[in-house]
Amino acid sequence: MPRTLSLRCIGLSHRRCRCLLSTLAREEPARPLVHTLVPGPRSLELARELQEVSEGRTVQFFHDPHKSFGNYVADVDGNLLLDAFCFIASLPLGYNHPNLVEAAQSPAWLPHLAQRPALGYSAPPEWVHTLRTKILSVAPQGLANVQMTCGCGASAVENALKAAFIRKRALERGDVNPTTAELDSCMRNSEPGSPNSMAVVSFEHAFHGRLFGSLSTTRSKSIHKVDIPAFGNWPVLPFPKDEQDEARCLDLVDKTLSEQRVAALIVEPILSEGGDLHASPAFFRGLRELTRHYQVAMVCDEVQTGVGATGRFWAHEHWSEGLEKTGQGVGTGAAELAPDMVTFAKKMQASGFFFKPEFLPPQAFRIYSTWSGDPLRALQASVIIDTIVADHLVERVHSVGDYLIHALADLNHPLVERIRGRGTFIAFDLPSPAQRDHLLGEMRNQGVLVGSSGDKTVRLRPALIFDKHHADILLDILARVLRHMP
Ligand SMILES: Cc1ncc(COP(=O)(O)O)c(C=O)c1O
Known part of the structure; x- marks a missing residue:
């Protein structure tokens, strides 16, 4: 009789597997929590070690996949960052979405984990x-x-x-x-x-x-x-x-x-x-x-x-x-x-x-x-x-994006130029590449990840589960960083 592959077959007991899963974060913090500069000391050390064997210079920080959840990525220095860049625009449902975590435990996934x-x-x-x-x-x-x-x-x-x-x-x-x-x-x-x-x-x-x-x-x-x-x-x-x-x-x-x-x-x-x-x-x-x-x-x-x-x-x-x-x-x-x-x-x-x-x-x-x-x-x-x-996420992106782009315009800040976008696929420019890079670094140190593109563009690439209250946090921190721009 053919038998369904079990977790035991790939070397994990059910208890150990459940135990591993229970270490996954399950809720978002109310706001970013930042204790160190980002990258922090542990990230910098890992990047140095990585560089000894591979390419470490492009890695911005090391994340903790177990502690990341929803729109928040945890780093190895204990920081929790609101992520509006999401692995270079590649996370549709944020981190450890319950539907994906549940599906990943289903027997249908197991043989494909065991061999490709x-x-x-x-x-x-x-x-x-x-x-x-x-x-x-x-x-x-x-x-x-x-x-x-x-x-x-x-x-x-x-x-x-x-x-x-x-x-x-x-x-x-x-x-x-x-x-x-x-x-x-x-x-x-x-x-x-x-x-x-x-x-x-x-x-x-x-x-x-x-x-x-x-x-x-x-x-x-x-x-x-x-x-x-x-x-x-x-x-x-x-x-x-x-x-x-x-x-x-x-x-x-x-x-x-x-x-x-x-x-x-x-x-x-x-x-x-x-x-x-x-x-x-x-x-x-x-x-x-x-x-x-x-x-x-x-x-x-x-x-x-x-x-x-x-x-x-x-x-x-x-x-x-x-x-x-x-x-x-x-x-x-x-x-x-x-x-x-x-x-x-x-x-x-x-x-x-x-x-x-x-x-x-x-x-x-x-x-x-x-x-x-x-x-x-x-x-x-x-x-x-x-x-x-099922969750009408495209419609949600439409309305959150609308909210975010108008709120960005309402900041009415002289350094924020050419605000543009569709949905939450939004960007704006800073007057110079140096000012853009400074803004990105400061936002990261204050707990919000956004990306760069072109010469002087800031691009937002949040997950589709990014909501208006996440947008408010991003805007609040952006406004704070802009206030202290040199
Ligand atoms: C429009 C577009 N095409 C192709 C690629 C290449 O994708 P990958 O880096 O996964 O090879 C990218 C990556 O950023 C992209 O933005």
Whole structure:
């Protein structure tokens, strides 16, 4: 008789497991509790030790996963910090959400903890069900397929770009099957099999990852790119400075797509790492029209913007705004505005991309890796999706974000410039990079974590469970820090 795996099977008695779980924090403090500077002495010591064996310089502080709960992260120095950055925008439900903690103890998760399968080779029977009823339940309209990838956003982006190249070459040659000359020449990395003159278009200040292919589309900071070979002919185009600049930028996209051999255009709905740069829904609709016209795949990179934080499940859902008013809405459904592919990672806690069926490669093994996803992370994503729906978290983000952005404006502080955002995906600038960095450090020392992006931007990336009273605490501490800015 087959037996369900028990905790005992992986070496933990039920009592010990319950005991470990009982050490998890279960409630938030009323306010941040700070006893040391952040990072404190224990964090600094661990960072020094980490640097001896790996990269420790990027670690801001060491957290205590057992004592963190809800919107509060505990650090190893005993501080409890209100977290409005959430592991670089990647925690949808905060820390140790009861639904996730409970699900993690279910027998369904156990075998996937014990081993990670090579899903492209052999998948567990419930895999189809998980994809169909959970992951695809949040698929953007018109994108009926999903490919899960290794876990990071860059792996989602790179596989989506590969799918775009495969599709574009099939269209060019008028046949899904490569020729013998192509199969031979690709083994020497040469044309025609390796279409080296075919490009991906991305925008100035964009960030799409740091792996070899995605890095060529990333344009946020030179330190990410320097010393690494790049796809030299992949064009970078200006992202609109403001609404008046959008027609010029669209003209340049038009010119580039008409003159060059382009497989894909990749764009974030809000250029996040680059400094929270926004453009109007009409600009993105313009990109959609041009890419469709030139048969260029439009890849919308929702690694950072996706999963509720902008007040819609996917940020590109905002692109239909304004259509109703102008009457252009007639015949312009969400499916028509939808990009060809949408990448996700971060808040899904699993990575991959949704795509239109025509982007499924005509041959097997072309979009593939050993893991090809992870059942454990897919189960985690399922609980996240269920919780977001059951607790109406996207609606909550919408109203909390509205409250927060107005309250920020009401601070009316001369150092707080260009307040912008959607939902709780909010940012503002300080006059200089030095002032921004000073503000971030002081806020952290007073118990609130926010992030940086671009040159002088402060970005807020709270969990979807961030509430108005958390916003009040953040605003109170921000106001206090601003009062003492040099
Ligand atoms: C829009 C976007 N795309 C891709 C990535 C890369 O994701 P990862 O760091 O998980 O590879 C990021 C990471 O910040 C991102 O913001």
